[in-house]
Amino acid sequence: MMAPAVVLSFLLPLAGTLLLALSAGRLGARTSATIGVASVGLAALATAWAVTLYPGSPENVTLWTWIAVGDFRPTIGLAVDGLALMMMSVITGVGFLIHLFAAWYMKGEAGIARFYAWMNLFVFSMLLLVLGDNLLLLFLGWEGVGLCSYLLIGYYYHNSANGQAAFKAFIVTRIGDVFLALGLFLIFRELGTLDIGEILVRAPQLWQEGSTTANIAALLVLGGALGKSAQVPLHTWLPDAMAGPTPVSALIHAATMVTAGVYLIARLNGLFLLAPDVLLLVGVIGAVSMLLAAFAALAQTDIKRVLAYSTMSQIGYMFLALGVGAFDAAIFHLVTHAFFKALLFLSAGAVIISCHHEQDMARLGGLWRRLPVAYGGFLVGGSALVALPLVTAGFYSKDEILWQAMAAGNNGLLLAGLLGAVLTGIYTVRLILGTFHGEAGSDHSRHPEPGTNLITHHLPLVVLAILSTFIGAWLYPGLDRLFPSAPGEGVEEGHTLLQVLAIGAVVAGLALAGWLFMMRREWLQRQASHGTGRRLWSVWHHAWGFDGLFDRLLVRPWQLMVNLLRHDLVNLAMNLPALIARVLNAGLVRTQNGRMRSYATVMVLGVTVILAVLALAPGGAA
Amino acid sequence: MLTLNSLLAVLPLIIVATTAVVVMLGIAWQRHHGVTALVSAAGLVLALLALPMAYGAPESPPLMQVDGLAIMASTLVLLSALVTVALSHHYLTGYLGPREEFYLLLLCAVTGALGLVASDHLATLFISLELLSMPLYGMLAYSFRAERSLEAGIKYLILSAAATAFLLFGMALIYARTGRLDLAGLAAGLAASPDSWTLAGAALMLAGLGFKLSVIPFHLWTPDVYQGGPAPATIFLATVSKLAVFAVLIRLVLTAPIFESEWLLTLISLLALITMLGGNLLALFQSNLKRLLGYSSIAHFGYLLVAVVAGGSLAVETTGVYLVTYLATTLAAFGVVTQVSSPFSGEDAAGLHHYRGLFWRRPWLAAVMTVSFLSLAGIPLTAGFIGKFYVIALGVADSRWWLVGGIVAGSAIGIFYYLRVMVTLYMPEPGMRRRDATNDWGNRVGGLTLLATAVVILLLGIYPAPMIDWVVGLSAVP
């Protein structure tokens, strides 16, 4: 029986949250951090326990019936299978490391208790998201992580720009969530259940492949996934979300939450298989997002924004995999990505703290000697990101994706993936060179304070670095049995060719980057400062101008409407009777002029009118 | 012919008239305010006690009809008069001139009112109406040294005389066409031939009576007279005079089929509509309480005109119930004004600023006022709501949707100023000079009566069944 272990795994972070929230800041920073880290650590242990107990077949644990009205019976119930356990391991495992690192990163900040309360709440919500056996409970987690993301992005609340970023993140993802909610409504209406297992059973029975309903349902669910996973066109929030503390970016905006969309689509694979067009759309959107983000990453100066676009790009890979029906490959990449992107973010965090919150590449540089641990982290993480052949985890997962795309015969997606690999190489090299090599750009980078704490600084980085190598890839058990067979399953023909291609792309990217950034540095800067180059730089820097577009299309009209209606025009119209009464009153009061003679006159007039009316009346026989 | 039995039917009237004579003689012999008031009150109480006897009388005297409607109206007249006497006593205590004549005038007017409600003949109608009105001139101008009282008296005198002339002329026209003066005969004569002369006559009579009820466009005197007259006189005008006139109007309408002519009914509906809306609109921003109550009474009689339009037994019942509630409410509202203005010294304290923060000085008095204003606004649990309920029910039962709409709109407008007054009572007290009730107001007869009135308003609102039964019992249409 693994139920206690599973339940414990998400109750522990919740307990941490409650403890920290109810203590209301009375606990010291150290105690708070200890509670926050320990709860997730214990959760990780619980997860490990659950993994050891896992019988190999999915198991459902129903805690209680949430709502029961007629057929509508969502439960608070957990479905534990390989996928859930995989996700749990990533969430609690990577989560624990990040929590640990955060203890170093957040030292000296105000509101540690608040930080950890929210972080723990995030872990709790994320676990519910992956554990929920029905879509409503999944939605609970789904929204919960959104809220935590909002709170943690806006953690430095004094700066209203952070607040704006948090706000934007929440609203944009919320738009996606509404699509997901609509999908839920549709699914429930058509299938009469929200239980995920049931849905996957009933959908093929009730829906034709490619039927409108199936397509719409899949599209709506996809809408939710796009918002959460920052894919085009709901991606604009992710770069801004970097306003949060770096561990937050690592946990939420790299390792776990943003991959929830991938998880969701993988979870509902049966639904998407009934809507092949939509599934293809998933792949196309993934490819587009991947390329778009990769280009944007080329033109960022903020190291966290580079990583953010890179995250978006890597999730694009996962979507691409989903799009060709390679669900396992997507999850595989999700896991390895969680490792190496967390590593990259934490290393970036180490740099940022060491350099006193300096994160502009132009003002960093030359740090490789002064911050060796962070540099190491960057190197390992970066190589995993560019999928350096054989030694890194990223290589195996990305290779799998490209292979599946090829096996599915979708050459467009394959080409996009290869191009993405080249671009990844370029921006990664640019990032590492810009941060660690060359001249120091400011005093902060000239005299950094390297992290020294063995447990809270070195340990997480080292563990993640190890996981980012081929060891991480080995650890992935493979979830083939859970998913419908992928296109490339059991086929070996052409795999070698693909590997050659992929390695070629990586090498090409790295070489090109090396050539550009080491040999032709001045030329590059000249190109970027005027003419087409500058325009290109600007477009990429602003990530193809989506923000401006949405600003013009949605935000400004909305604000205009709000300002127009601020004074409640409808209500003003309803004041008309009051106005009429006022006018009539003013008129009538004038008749009360106090003069008796005019009173008499009015009386006589009244009588005259009455008589006249009677005289004119048909019955009045005048 | 006059028999002893038929005299029994007018026993209350006789008692009141006798009291008036006694009071007059008493004044001639020796003036004594307290005794005069006591004697007047005693006479009124006796008359009240004689009412059941009158109802039981086997026959009515000629020219009169002592039926349920008359008894009902008489009861209300006597009760209102009694309350007026009680309130007057305290009020007049401070009056420097002769005080006793006020009661004399009042008793004469009550006699007129008693006659009016029972009149079955245009002659009695006319004489009683004048007997009611004539003393009122005196009462309104009673404190004639105060400019406004005099002005009120003169205005009311002249306009009322003009209205009487209308009434008379209308009667004359109808008489000329039908040759009958008794209502039943009138009815029979009119049924045959409604020509333009009779219609004009009916319209003129309506105008004459409408004046007393301050139906728009014959309402202009109301606020001025309400404001200028001494508070007890205004009370009397607002209650006894109006209710007696309305009683006779409803009798007229019920008996004479000419008033069932669709055009006349449409006309009355229109007047009712204008009256209920106009009265409320006029009051909106009024800051003199007595004027405000004047406007409010205009509106209330606008509502009540629905009964005239609708006709039928439910109309009489509605009239009865509405009048009961209206009386209780008006007495209470004016009663508070009287208390704040007592003992008499110059003009009445009718400006709203005198009442600001009354609740924090005189909580019970303010409570009485609140109750009465809630009742005026027709808020549930007060008598006024029952009245409004009846009127709306009547309008609905008769499918007079325009009138119902008018009532709803009128009430909505009305609430604005009723609330304005009510909330003033609870506002922080202003620093400015103001008048106030005496400290012992609650222990005096007037104060106790006032409290009793407020209790009656609440009782009627909470448990109106007995009152309704009483009215139903008396309002079987002849």
Next chain:
Amino acid sequence: MNGIPMEHGLILASVLFSLGLAGLMLRRNMLFVLMSLEVMLNSAALAFVVGSTAWNQPDGQAMFLLVITLAAAEASVGLALMIQLYQRFHSLNLDAASRMRG
């Protein structure tokens, strides 16, 4: 008496009534106003007489007497108030007594 049709009598009364009304509306002097009222009341009384003649009944004439009485009473009260008006405003102009309004 049969020579005069009733309508004519009524029309005469109406004309008188209207004259009284006009006086009521136009005159400022209270004395004249009171007189106009007399005219109005008496025109009504005349109409009663016309009616009673037409129907050959005493009722109308009884009404006439009542009207006369009323007119007298009305006049007496009116005059009394007029004296007060004069004492207060030193004028018989009714427009003086228009303090209350609004």
Next chain:
Amino acid sequence: MILVWLILIPFLGGLFCWQAERWGDKAPRWIALATMLFVLVISIVLWWTGDFSLPDGGQSPWLLEWRAPWIPRFGIEIHLALDGLSLILVALTGFLGALAVLCSWHEIAHRVGFFHLNLLWILGGVVGVFLALDLFLFFLFWEMMLVPMYFLIALWGHSGSAGHTRIRAATRFFIYTQASGLLMLVAILTLVFVHYANTGVFSFSYDVLRGTDVPDALAPWLMLGFFIAFAVKLPVVPFHGWLPDAHAQAPTAGSVDLAGILLKTAAYGILRFALPLFPEESQAFAPVAMTLGLVGIIYGAVLACGQQDIKRLIAYTSISHMGFVLIALYSGSELAIQGAVVLMVAHAFSSAGLFILSGQIYERLHTRDMRIMGGLWGRIPILPGFTLCFVAASLGMPATANFVGEFMILFGTFPTAPVVVVIASGGLVLAAIYSLLLMQRVHFGPVHRQGSLPGPDLREYGMMLALVALVLLVGLYPQPLLDTTAAVSGPAAELFTDGKLSTLAGEVD
């Protein structure tokens, strides 16, 4: 008899409070608190012991019933009855009543006795509305509760900018409700007279009038009469004009009662009276009602975003939330109607919480203007956290009661009116916008003024904690609530089952 006591207790308690003022300021407060807790305890005991399963067959659906003749002339009775729905709402009244007393503990310093008199009378009137089954009696309570509410706003309200606005707000509230109430009275009377014409019997009884055969030409108008009265109170755009002013100017206790309970009387009225009395007309009217609901959701949200006054913002959100309730009531789906009940309760908690919080912020900053707030997170301990909880509830965060309500409504309505649901779901985004704007403007952003402010004392902390706990409890385990009202919602939904809302059903496939 216990029903009579439920109504009488607040009234008597109010009188006691008024008189108790002579023993000091504390006495009225404690009496008022005890009174409301008493009501709460009674209703909880009733809940505990009651059996709310759907009766089989011809049994009376009432858990408790009490009747006595009142005005026999018109067949008016004092007819009180209690079922699951009324019980829930009465309990809610008791709870929020106690909260209202607690939250004015320090806020109201003048005329404490009279304040509590008014407060308790409002609550008594509301309990009456929830229990009355005779239409006359219902109307009576409906109107009666306005008076004390009026005084509450007019006398203890916050002065607006132009000095007299609180009285204007109170007057506006009164006139709107009273005028629309009179329309309902007209409708009631017409119904009664139609029934009288049919049978020759006067009756205001709910059970009797339900079966009345109203002429086709008249019925829609009668239904409208009821609907408008309820629409004003709910409020439905464009009848919402009274609400922002009244909420903003009222003292905290008044806002809590207004948003928490008074608005619910309207939804209750629709569910109890408007729908069962005129099922066919209501069904024909449903598209209009749903459209109005949608307009309310969107309009309320847009306006909420444009407010600077924190209480006005919350007030406009109520309009938005009540739009969902309106849609649900006219959806003809048991799931949606159950959702509406949950949302009513949820909204009572969340808006009460927000109003109490803004009251507490007002006590500390002496302003309700959000332009001069900002950065409070660092200045006041704990309160921002609670604000966060209620903001989350208000935007429909799962695990809060509001989520359960809103989603049940949307799930339930989707089969009959998908287009409506699609648009209403847009309201979820708007809800997020205005809720977070509140958070953003008040607690985030640069600090407007330095210096820390006192955190909540035990009373404030307890109130907030209780509300949060309830929001979460209902959000995670609403079943007891649903079981209680199932016997009401089911039949209410069946009123519509004869036909489909075909006009709105933009079927997806």
